[in-house]
Amino acid sequence: MDGEELTEQETALYDRQIRVWGPNGQRRLTKSHIFVSGIKGTVAEFCKNIVLAGVGSVTLMDDGLVNEDTLNANFLIPPDDNAYMGKTVAEVCSDSLKEFNPMVLVSVAKGDLSTLGAEFFEKFDVVVIGYSSRATKKAVNEKWRKLSKQVAFYTVDCRNSCAEIFVDLQNYKYTKKTLEETLEYELHFPSFHEAITIPWKLIPRRTSKLYFAMRVIEVFEETEGRKPGECSLLDLARVLEISKKLFMANSVSESNILDSVLERLITDTTEFPPACAIVGGILAQVLSRFLFAFNLLLMGNLVIFTREILVSQEVIKAISRKGEPLKNFFYFDAQDGKGMIEDIANYSK
Amino acid sequence: MATQEQQSAIKSAKVLMVGAGGIGCELLKTLALSGFEDIHIIDMDTIEVSNLNRQFLFRRSHVGQSKAKVARDAVLRFRPHINIKSHHANVKNPEFDAEFFKQFDVVLNGLDNLDARRHVNRLCLAADIPLVESGTTGFLGQVTVHVKGKTECYECQTKPAPKTYPVCTITSTPTKFVHCIVWAKELLFAKLFGDKNQDNDLNVRSNNPANLSKEREDVFERAEDEDIEQYGRKIYDHVFGSNIEAALANEETWKNRRRPRPIYSKDVLPESLTQQNGITQNCSVTDGDSMVSVMPSLGLKNPQELWGLTQNSLVFIEALKLFFAKRKKEIGHLTFDKDDQLAVEFVTAAANIRAESFGIPLHSLFEAKGIAGNIVHAVATTNAIIAGLIVIEAIKVLKKDANKYRMTYCLEHPSRKMLLMPVEPFEPNPSCYVCSKTPLVLEINTQKSKLRDLVDRIVKAKLGMNLPLIMHGASLLYEVGDDLDDIMVANYNANLEKSLSELPSPIVNGSILTVEDLQQELSCKINVKHREEFDEEKEPEGMVLSGWTQSPATNGDNASTSNNENAIDVTESSSVAETPTKKRRHSETQPESHKKETENVESEDDDLMEIENPMMVSKKKKRVE
Numbered sequence: 001m002d003g004e005e006l007t008e009q010e011t012a013l014y015d016r017q018i019r020v021w022g023p024n025g026q027r028r029l030t031k032s033h034i035f036v037s038g039i040k041g042t043v044a045e046f047c048k049n050i051v052l053a054g055v056g057s058v059t060l061m062d063d064g065l066v067n068e069d070t071l072n073a074n075f076l077i078p079p080d081d082n083a084y085m086g087k088t089v090a091e092v093c094s095d096s097l098k099e100f101n102p103m104v105l106v107s108v109a110k111g112d113l114s115t116l117g118a119e120f121f122e123k124f125d126v127v128v129i130g131y132s133s134r135a136t137k138k139a140v141n142e143k144w145r146k147l148s149k150q151v152a153f154y155t156v157d158c159r160n161s162c163a164e165i166f167v168d169l170q171n172y173k174y175t176k177k178t179l180e181e182t183l184e185y186e187l188h189f190p191s192f193h194e195a196i197t198i199p200w201k202l203i204p205r206r207t208s209k210l211y212f213a214m215r216v217i218e219v220f221e222e223t224e225g226r227k228p229g230e231c232s233l234l235d236l237a238r239v240l241e242i243s244k245k246l247f248m249a250n251s252v253s254e255s256n257i258l259d260s261v262l263e264r265l266i267t268d269t270t271e272f273p274p275a276c277a278i279v280g281g282i283l284a285q286v287l288s289r290f291l292f293a294f295n296l297l298l299m300g301n302l303v304i305f306t307r308e309i310l311v312s313q314e315v316i317k318a319i320s321r322k323g324e325p326l327k328n329f330f331y332f333d334a335q336d337g338k339g340m341i342e343d344i345a346n347y348s349k
Numbered sequence: 350m351a352t353q354e355q356q357s358a359i360k361s362a363k364v365l366m367v368g369a370g371g372i373g374c375e376l377l378k379t380l381a382l383s384g385f386e387d388i389h390i391i392d393m394d395t396i397e398v399s400n401l402n403r404q405f406l407f408r409r410s411h412v413g414q415s416k417a418k419v420a421r422d423a424v425l426r427f428r429p430h431i432n433i434k435s436h437h438a439n440v441k442n443p444e445f446d447a448e449f450f451k452q453f454d455v456v457l458n459g460l461d462n463l464d465a466r467r468h469v470n471r472l473c474l475a476a477d478i479p480l481v482e483s484g485t486t487g488f489l490g491q492v493t494v495h496v497k498g499k500t501e502c503y504e505c506q507t508k509p510a511p512k513t514y515p516v517c518t519i520t521s522t523p524t525k526f527v528h529c530i531v532w533a534k535e536l537l538f539a540k541l542f543g544d545k546n547q548d549n550d551l552n553v554r555s556n557n558p559a560n561l562s563k564e565r566e567d568v569f570e571r572a573e574d575e576d577i578e579q580y581g582r583k584i585y586d587h588v589f590g591s592n593i594e595a596a597l598a599n600e601e602t603w604k605n606r607r608r609p610r611p612i613y614s615k616d617v618l619p620e621s622l623t624q625q626n627g628i629t630q631n632c633s634v635t636d637g638d639s640m641v642s643v644m645p646s647l648g649l650k651n652p653q654e655l656w657g658l659t660q661n662s663l664v665f666i667e668a669l670k671l672f673f674a675k676r677k678k679e680i681g682h683l684t685f686d687k688d689d690q691l692a693v694e695f696v697t698a699a700a701n702i703r704a705e706s707f708g709i710p711l712h713s714l715f716e717a718k719g720i721a722g723n724i725v726h727a728v729a730t731t732n733a734i735i736a737g738l739i740v741i742e743a744i745k746v747l748k749k750d751a752n753k754y755r756m757t758y759c760l761e762h763p764s765r766k767m768l769l770m771p772v773e774p775f776e777p778n779p780s781c782y783v784c785s786k787t788p789l790v791l792e793i794n795t796q797k798s799k800l801r802d803l804v805d806r807i808v809k810a811k812l813g814m815n816l817p818l819i820m821h822g823a824s825l826l827y828e829v830g831d832d833l834d835d836i837m838v839a840n841y842n843a844n845l846e847k848s849l850s851e852l853p854s855p856i857v858n859g860s861i862l863t864v865e866d867l868q869q870e871l872s873c874k875i876n877v878k879h880r881e882e883f884d885e886e887k888e889p890e891g892m893v894l895s896g897w898t899q900s901p902a903t904n905g906d907n908a909s910t911s912n913n914e915n916a917i918d919v920t921e922s923s924s925v926a927e928t929p930t931k932k933r934r935h936s937e938t939q940p941e942s943h944k945k946e947t948e949n950v951e952s953e954d955d956d957l958m959e960i961e962n963p964m965m966v967s968k969k970k971k972r973v974e
């Protein structure tokens with residue numbers, strides 16, 4: 001396909017994963033360039049995963065200085081203040097990541113995410129925004145959507161033991177191969193703004209409560225002028241008030257369960273390390289599968305073989321779904337242990 | 350972040366991690382970040398290059414060092430004040446007995462083979478310490494919780510049986526590539542480079558073995574001054590040529606089968622390879638013996654490329670020559686190892702030539718290596734996710750939050766919107782021979798089968814015992830241990846060679862045996878039923894054990910030590926534990942009161958759901974062809 005073969009060194013290093021996604025999948029990974037902004041525990045986990053998997057390059061942006069708080073759940077920062085004194089989070093993390101896999105180019109970009117021009121994102125295949133305000137996510141998403149090149153856009157937030165991943169692939173075309181034919185599909189992803197402003201009446205009742213909780217928190221942080229994650233139990237009354245208003249404005253009856261979720265989310269916003277490992281893993285998995293979903297037949301022979309022997313409804317469903325990307329939110333809550341995919345789009349439009 | 354209660358449970362806990370590999374590295378990191386301060390790790394392995402894509406605590410410079418120790422040192426760099434103790438040892442060593450296990454609050458498994466998993470399960474039951482078990486393959490993973498008396502033990506459910514093939518399929522009538530691989534690895538490789546004293550079924554069974562076998566045996570002996578290439582060609586012609594020819598003579602065999610084609614070296618290879626290009630002289634020998642390879646000198650670069658018959662034949666001869674030229678000292682005690690490049694090249698070539706002969710499609714070195722080494726597909730992300738889930742369960746176990754225990758599946762494709770699917774753990778299986786006292790039934794020919802057959806094929810292979818002891822009534826028939834005197838050892842050895850009915854205390858129809866493993870603190874009863882005949886194809890072991898969970902799928906490391914003469918074990922190690930295949934409603938395992946309550950819970954929370962065979966995840970055995 002792409003002509004270039006993996007080097008001997010690459011084949012030896014990536015042996016076990018090539019057995020999962022094939023040499024073409026690996027080649028696609030080594031050619032992709034990833035931009036990551038906002039590095040805390042979950043994003044650190046994500047970066048570790050994609051560097052190990054062998055993407056082409058990772059560019060980190062996080063100008064925050066390393067301090068006690070940034071150490072939580074982030075194993076990329078050694079707890080030695082002589083080593084990190086005066087350095088930014090991105091710089092220290094970049095040094096650690098380089099050691100994981102010398103074949104991946106890891107670098108640091110300085111600047112303010114919210115004021116970057118659209119052309120900045122042109123050189124990346126994938127943009128991942130961690131821990132940012134609603135306004136910043138929206139601004140970056142809009143710039144990114146204007147680019148000619150089709151790339152993937154993700155946001156990720158983890159608070160306490162809950163997390164949200166948002167995915168935007170714009171208009172994503174993919175093919176499914178059956179024995180007889182190749183079918184073309186196209187999926188339309190709503191923008192970040194569209195996805196968070198869908199009237200709640202249109203959202204199915206059984207949708208994860210975390211979707212609503214995250215929207216309430218966003219409004220709270222924006223109206224109170226807080227930084228992402230800057231809140232405490234003292235803010236509970238105000239948060240619940242905003243929640244009530246939002247439910248009223250959307251003409252949907254409020255759920256009691258949401259109150260306890262909100263309480264957990266604001267009481268302690270530091271990440272729960274096991275949740276970081278899980279969500280950072282899911283995000284990397286979703287991303288790598290997106291990257292090599294283009295050539296399905298070649299990519300996953302072994303995986304298909306694994307399943308072929310199992311005659312069950314579930315299996316057949318699983319195979320036919322191959323290549324379909326995650327659309328468009330993922331939620332994890334360590335309390336019930338579920339990792340849910342939610343497709344939240346305005347289908348009435 | 351963790352709550353106050355969680356934090357105090359974490360801080361005071363002492364945990365044992367078994368395995369510092371793919372899951373282990375992730376687990377140790379997540380435990381340290383989560384605030385665990387007292388961790389022991391056991392792992393017998395050393396670091397290899399193919400680990401580096403996911404075992405992120407290891408660097409290229411660590412290759413060859415102890416995984417447990419390097420993992421410990423790496424984690425201490427970002428959490429210097431915690432206490433981590435590493436044991437570079439096999440978890441089956443006697444020092445890790447129930448007493449040792451009792452010092453921990455919870456045991457976390459990140460293992461890659463069923464054998465060790467079963468061993469740890471038994472020790473956890475003996476020591477009454479909760480176990481969190483895990484496994485991954487590709488994008489699939491699973492975490493389960495095993496607490497004695499509360500949830501099922503690791504062996505309550507049937508585990509996938511190791512794939513065994515009838516000997517004649519391997520030696521005479523292969524129909525699939527995997528059969529050729531098993532032949533190349535377990536028979537030919539073992540014959541040429543392994544222990545000469547091991548029984549070996551390499552030769553075709555001929556109608557009059559008396560006069561043929563002697564002569565054939567000698568083919569494999571290399572005379573002192575024999576030219577290596579000549580020797581290689583002689584082996585080639587013997588196994589791919591005259592052996593096939595001899596087999597063809599047996600018309601009965603080929604009545605309903607495709608006849609194989611004998612292949613001789615002179616038809617595929619030029620007269621003399623050495624004169625042609627002097628390959629052996631300039632072959633590349635890089636760091637370490639396991640890096641010796643014939644591929645560069647033959648111009649073969651891409652391991653995913655398919656070699657033709659000539660290329661395979663060249664690899665066969667050149668690899669054989671190289672073993673004698675560069676690794677002569679090892680010959681006689683080599684066992685196949687998937688990380689031994691030259692061994693993989695030789696086995697790939699031999700399997701392909703045999704495949705060609707039998708009209709079976711050929712495979713690339715990469716594929717052959719996967720089949721021969723039972724390589725489990727592994728990706729870093731799944732291990733990271735599973736490690737996170739293990740820690741979440743471990744914290745619940747420490748808080749004794751029994752009704753919150755879950756087994757969680759990590760799926761490749763969502764099922765009912767879930768990528769991570771928690772389900773309630775099952776209750777212990779009342780007929781499990783490991784965690785309950787249910788006797789087993791063994792059908793065996795008590796006049797023909799020897800005690801050795803019982804020990805090898807049942808007690809070790811199926812019951813997974815390490816240091817077994819066998820009693821019949823008050824009479825001790827067999828035991829293993831360091832503290833036995835010579836007379837006892839001689840007695841036991843004599844017993845091994847006797848048929849069951851000739852033992853000092855004869856085992857006959859209706860006898861009840863007690864089989865124990867003192868280290869595992871496992872004891873079980875076996876009811877013996879005499880049976881005359883066994884089907885050679887379906888019951889190759891010549892005995893049938895029922896009421897047991899299947900034998901461990903042997904892992905690559907120990908498969909070749911199997912000395913079962915009637916069946917050849919193929920090592921299909923599975924790292925994801927089996928999911929229950931039977932449908933079991935959760936409500937069935939709930940007390941009545943709880944059931945009511947869950948039904949009344951509003952649909953907000955569908956935690957307590959029916960498992961509809963959550964997914965095949967489980968059986969995810971790698972397909973081997």
Ligand SMILES: [Zn+2]
Binds near residue numbers: 501505506778781784
């Ligand atoms: Zn059991």
